[in-house]
Amino acid sequence: MATNKVALLIRALGGMLVATAALAHHSQSEFDFKLKVNVEGKVTKVDWRSPHARLYVDVVGEDGKVVNWDFELPSPTTMMRRGWKRDSLKPGDTITVTGARARNYPNIAYASTIKDARGKPMFTGVTPIYEPEKEAAPSAPDKKP
């Protein structure tokens, strides 16, 4: 029974991660991927540091008050290999960000998409890498020197 419970825990955690797709240095269970965030606002700061770059956006709420949202991005390492630069987004840029809200903190979220002022998706795609075939066939037998 104990083994089954452990297996269930692993499956539950695994299922959550499949749903959330990406992963960096933590399990991401601190975000609730059922609670979607979709805001438009102006970039106030990009904090280009590990383990995650962070994007801060001023959003005007329905009550007219400005709230500064804190969005978690991938690591700068990953982003640079995908063509982002530390100044790809600048303070004052108008963007729309979607994401998943943190369970325990208001106004913190995991960013899923970013669109520019015209609604065009930004920073999409995948890391350009050379991919070996998944089931790698050994090369021709090497000649011993």
Add this chain to the structure above:
Amino acid sequence: MPEMKLPRLLIALVLLGMGPGLAQAQWIDYKTPGVPRLADGKPDLKARAPRTADGKTDFSGMWFANVPAKDYCRTADCIQEERMAGEQMNIGRKLPGGLPYTEWSKEQMKIRGRAGGRYDPHTYCKPPNFPRAWTLPQYLKIVQTPKEMVILHEFNAAYREIYMDGRPLPVDPNPTWNGYSIAHWDGDVLVIETNGIRDDMWLDIAGSPITESAKVTERLKRLNFGVMQVEVTVDDPKAYTKPWTVTLEMAVQVDTPMIEEICMDNEQDVKLYEQPDITGSN
């Protein structure tokens, strides 16, 4: 003034000469030298595994889990794509029946699993261990000499030493994050043995333990230029009822540098685990 012509010509020549250098001023996609390439300039991943001057398999180079990028960014406007080895989640995922946890491990797994990533040392930016480092989303770089292999890791700009100078494993060593590693050759396979790992380590996000009682054996086999297999055997009687073996597959990474990733620089997630859930969704 005729005497000015030569300096101007020199300046023009120097600028012309700098042209390609200026274009390559960023290292992020600088071409790695010494890579076998196809006619189109892409690396020949099926070329033979390189060898050292003394005829041994040369594992030198940067490595990352052999997982396709597209698997983790299926939607058109995805920005969070990160390649990830499935074993990062559960290192025993391909073992029938899973890992053979001891009763102590089962209790640990329940506690760790219930808390999500709250207790994972990795969440707190602590160093990983090997084999866990093979599965993480940062690059590893192998530097190989005849008597020692060094594995550099982007995560926290760390290093691991593997001695090939004939020394035995230490007896009753002071436990460390990476433990103590020696290696010998079995034909083209490099066999790495490790002991002296700390008692409080996790092998994966699920929380599979590895303890001070562990002996880890990694068998490195470079199938060709592009792919290396790492067969990992963990013999840890405190955490597992019997030794188990999994094989990880690594893909060589070229035309980009190592980039330091100092996790403590701006760690902001721990606080999210430590506050009560305010969403009411759980």
